[in-house]
Amino acid sequence: MSLRLDVQVRRGPLQLAIELEVGARETVAIVGPNGAGKSSLLLAVAGLLPLERGRIALADEVLDGGAGGPFVPPEARRAGMMFQDLLLFPHLAAIDNVAYGLRARGVGRAVARATADEWLRRVGLAEHGAALPGSLSGGQAQRVALARALAASPRLLLLDEPLAAVDASTRLRLRRDLRAHLDAFAGPRLLVTHDAVDAFALADRIAVVEAGRVVQAGSIAEICSRPRSRYVADLVGLNFLRGICRGGRLQVDGGGTLIVSQAPEGNVLATVHPRAIALYRSRPDGTPRNVWPAAIEALEVAGDRVRVRLRGEPWLVAEVTPLAVAELQLGIGGTVWVALKATEVEVFAA
Amino acid sequence: MSRRVLTSRSWLVGVPAAAAVLLFLMPVLGIALRTPWARLPEQLASPVVHEAMWLSLLASFGALGCALLSGLPLAVWLANGHSPLRTVARVVVMLPIVLPPVVGGIALLLAFGRAGVVGTWLDRAFGVSLPFSTAGATLAATYMGMPFFVLAVEAGLRAFDRRHLAAAATLGAGPTRRFLTVTLPMILPSVQAGALLCWARALGEFCATQTFAGNLAGSTRTMPLACGVAMETDPELAIVLSLILSAVSVVVLVSLRQRWLVAR
Numbered sequence: 001m002s003l004r005l006d007v008q009v010r011r012g013p014l015q016l017a018i019e020l021e022v023g024a025r026e027t028v029a030i031v032g033p034n035g036a037g038k039s040s041l042l043l044a045v046a047g048l049l050p051l052e053r054g055r056i057a058l059a060d061e062v063l064d065g066g067a068g069g070p071f072v073p074p075e076a077r078r079a080g081m082m083f084q085d086l087l088l089f090p091h092l093a094a095i096d097n098v099a100y101g102l103r104a105r106g107v108g109r110a111v112a113r114a115t116a117d118e119w120l121r122r123v124g125l126a127e128h129g130a131a132l133p134g135s136l137s138g139g140q141a142q143r144v145a146l147a148r149a150l151a152a153s154p155r156l157l158l159l160d161e162p163l164a165a166v167d168a169s170t171r172l173r174l175r176r177d178l179r180a181h182l183d184a185f186a187g188p189r190l191l192v193t194h195d196a197v198d199a200f201a202l203a204d205r206i207a208v209v210e211a212g213r214v215v216q217a218g219s220i221a222e223i224c225s226r227p228r229s230r231y232v233a234d235l236v237g238l239n240f241l242r243g244i245c246r247g248g249r250l251q252v253d254g255g256g257t258l259i260v261s262q263a264p265e266g267n268v269l270a271t272v273h274p275r276a277i278a279l280y281r282s283r284p285d286g287t288p289r290n291v292w293p294a295a296i297e298a299l300e301v302a303g304d305r306v307r308v309r310l311r312g313e314p315w316l317v318a319e320v321t322p323l324a325v326a327e328l329q330l331g332i333g334g335t336v337w338v339a340l341k342a343t344e345v346e347v348f349a350a
Numbered sequence: 351m352s353r354r355v356l357t358s359r360s361w362l363v364g365v366p367a368a369a370a371v372l373l374f375l376m377p378v379l380g381i382a383l384r385t386p387w388a389r390l391p392e393q394l395a396s397p398v399v400h401e402a403m404w405l406s407l408l409a410s411f412g413a414l415g416c417a418l419l420s421g422l423p424l425a426v427w428l429a430n431g432h433s434p435l436r437t438v439a440r441v442v443v444m445l446p447i448v449l450p451p452v453v454g455g456i457a458l459l460l461a462f463g464r465a466g467v468v469g470t471w472l473d474r475a476f477g478v479s480l481p482f483s484t485a486g487a488t489l490a491a492t493y494m495g496m497p498f499f500v501l502a503v504e505a506g507l508r509a510f511d512r513r514h515l516a517a518a519a520t521l522g523a524g525p526t527r528r529f530l531t532v533t534l535p536m537i538l539p540s541v542q543a544g545a546l547l548c549w550a551r552a553l554g555e556f557c558a559t560q561t562f563a564g565n566l567a568g569s570t571r572t573m574p575l576a577c578g579v580a581m582e583t584d585p586e587l588a589i590v591l592s593l594i595l596s597a598v599s600v601v602v603l604v605s606l607r608q609r610w611l612v613a614r
Contacts, residue, residue, distance in 0.1 A: 101521035
């Protein structure tokens, strides 16, 4: 049951024209700068912003056929949405917030509450059912909002900056839990975020939206290796690694071991900033703990910098100045030594 | 930043403020001191008091009922957007708040009186005549009280974050359910405040009622009217009626204050 979008609508000064397909059990992250039209896209899919032209279809059902065409109102779409400001009902206890969607679909009060209770337990808030939203912490409110969207058994899931209102310490855990809930959800999932790491950690595919248009879409690897605009390069410019961490050593999936500082044990995600990677003609002799040889796979100019794709263990992308390229005589197929400080590898639990 | 620093304690504030407090305190004291406390139970049991209280309850709660039934939808429509038609409607609805009540009574008479624009037709078509009837007294009370309700509810609706309705819609709630389960509970403090103001204004209505509905014992003579009549014939009764109305007013004020303290 895939979701096919051809969204054409004007909202204020912005003309949105976005084509996108999201498969069943697929999470697509919409990333882009503020005011690019990311949230408007979600509103259109939810039925809160009717299309002028174009079409939104879920499997064979047309949800919006543009002006004059068929239009399924939001209450009949069963599109679960998590709003950026959460918009929990302040006058209802957490459990009644979660039960709201079930009650709206005619489920009896007792059954709805029992189901809501179960959802609260699943998001780790079994004890907070009676609490009013105003007395919950940011992370707890986030979980209630997620449970509320999921409990209504939606056919697709729309998440607008689901981790925006959470502080850094709860963010990691919440992200991991959110990933688990997304994986367990059977329909298409659309996720809006401005945070590249959230997109990497949660999505299967990324669509970069700028000024109302998709400027680039593809797998994380595709986007990372060939950013097509300065914004994308900055956004996804981070090297993104998965692996297993034991005793300060990160065994990277696909080969290579990195020494890292202060890392959790077990399955982890790690990011390395391309500018934190140093390149040498010969084996360097200094403080960096990680030194390995690599072949130069590609050189790409991105703005005022050159991105150097390094085939080694692990594979990484480094960013250097054009001057450094000239001085080191870097060329495709050549060999360089790569140096990376342990402190420059940011590791977090997967 | 201490509060003390900016708090003015000079006599320029204290003396005029004390004078103002006295201005408002003395009348209340006057009623309390002149009330014939010993004969109060007997006075309260008199049929004149009962009749006036009963009519006042009918007219004031009738006005509140009308406000809930037609004032709530009106406030919803007014808060739904901006248009010249809404502006005109708002001015007309708010007029009784600033209009001298006697003018309100005359206006009601010209519209709904036996020879009035609508009244003639009402009389001919249905044989309904509002003046000198309890329905007329209720209409006058509604005319003077409902604007306060509409004003408060519209303000509440305009301050209400409508995006909660979007959230409710994505959860499967249609327009009616959204209004009943989200809008109404979230603006409840405004509805309660508006209802209290409307009811209190309707309870105290005097001049418009007398002008439009007349001062007829048993059908339009509400407490304020009975009070006015008693001033001429039985001043002690007037004081007792004043005491009841004052007590009710204090209760209304206190509950309003609590509502505002809790809500904001």
